[in-house]
Amino acid sequence: MxxxxxxxxxxxxxxxxxxxxxxxxxxxxxxxxxxxxxxxxxxxxxxxxxxxxxxxxxxxxxxxxxxxxxxxxxxxxxxxxxxxxxxxxxxxxxxxxxxxxxxxxxxxxxxxxxxxxxxxPVHQLLGGACHRSLNVRWALASGTVQGDIEEGKQLVDQGHYQVFKIKSGKEAPEDDVERSINIAHGLSGTSTIGIDPNGSWSRLIAKTSMEELNEAGIDFLEQPLPPEDYEGLSELVDMKKVPIMADESVCSIYDAYHLAQLKGADIFSLKIHKFGGMHKTLKVGAVAESSGISCFGGTSLESSIGTAACLQVFSCIRSLDYGTEIFGPDWLADDIVTKPLRPANSKLYLPDEPGLGVxxxxxxxxxxxxxxxxxxxxxxxxx
Structure with missing residues (x-):
């Protein structure tokens, strides 16, 4: 048998x-x-x-x-x-x-x-790692401008993280843009910043804000428009101000192909869960690489189990130009594995143990x- x-x-x-x-x-x-x-x-x-x-x-x-x-x-x-x-x-x-x-x-x-x-280790079953360690950025989501600035500076001073992403989209779009820019200015000279409105902005708000976002040093704008608005994303990419990252807009290999054909993203946010697993994540990464689109290792805010899986598959993605945000174990107050996977100096290192390594x-x-x-x-x- x-x-x-x-x-x-x-x-x-x-x-x-x-x-x-x-x-x-x-x-x-x-x-x-x-x-x-x-x-x-x-x-x-x-x-x-x-x-x-x-x-x-x-x-x-x-x-x-x-x-x-x-x-x-x-x-x-x-x-x-x-x-x-x-x-x-x-x-x-x-x-x-x-x-x-x-x-x-x-x-x-x-x-x-x-x-x-x-x-x-799982990465050998996926074809082998291109990277032995991955850069990790932290999401600023305390809910206040001052809280996010203080948290960012504290994490930099402690040597935990050097790059960040602002979670936005809660407020009116105009206020949201202003808030994000204020946080970016508050951390100017300290770190690089991305913004994620989770599809809550309109084309008009996004277009009229691009110059300000560029001047504030924003290094990417993640999913500013609703997931279905591929044409709007393409128009933002054409402005060539701030790199546009697709997240909710790219949830399958077919989405990836369609978005690549429309030139609707500079960056794909890769997530194991939204694609249906590591196997399909590799396929989306291949579409990105063949289309000249950079990749970012996104998160569903996993524990060390899911983070280990992210490490295994993201290490196999050659075009992971924007690093990752797989900070979940550091964000949780506790974990369910014997050795939690927590970044050191903004990096996570690939486990060598069999399987996921946890x-x-x-x-x-x-x-x-x-x-x-x-x-x-x-x-x-x-x-």
């Missing part, structure tokens, strides 16, 4: 964060995760996680991810040979539309299990397990 996927289990966790985090639509003080354990017939267990900035981002939540994995993904995969990853991912796409975050969580556990089975700390899993949920959900295909 060959190697098989024996069991897939999930559980929901809520982990506190160090300080409230302001998105364009909501403020949070803890982060939800769905933890995935995938057992092989060889008694090897792989781990993965699903998480999202919020249900506002793409319609998925950790609760929907858990339901989709338990009821739909697990029955399709249990009993299958885990070594045929591309075939398994195609099978999931044929049977389950969308739900990329749920698929990515399971694929993460699958790659971790295979890396442990072959005794190699191990669960079971007492922490128990501590943060959602209390009103059953501890285990498993689906096992009869032999």
């Amino acid at each position: 060959g190697l098989k996927i024996r069991r897939i289990q999930t559980e929901l966790l809520d982990i506190p964060i160090k300080r409230p985090h302001q998105f364009s639509t909501e403020k949070i003080d803890q982060k939800g995760f769905v933890l995935v354990r995938l057992d092989l017939s060889s008694d090897i267990q792989g781990i993965g996680e699903g998480t999202t900035p919020g249900i506002w981002w793409n319609g998925e939540s950790v609760e929907t991810m858990k339901l989709v994995i338990d009821q739909y993904i697990a029955p399709l995969l249990v009993g299958e040979d885990p070594r045929y990853i591309d075939q398994l991912l195609q099978k999931l796409d044929r049977h389950i539309r969308q739900n990329s975050f749920a698929k990515a969580a399971v694929e993460m556990a699958l790659y971790d299990a295979l890396g442990k089975y072959y005794q190699v 191990e669960l700390k079971e007492e922490k899993v128990k501590q943060y397990r959602r209390q009103n949920e059953a501890s285990w959900y498993s689906t096992t295909k009869p032999s």
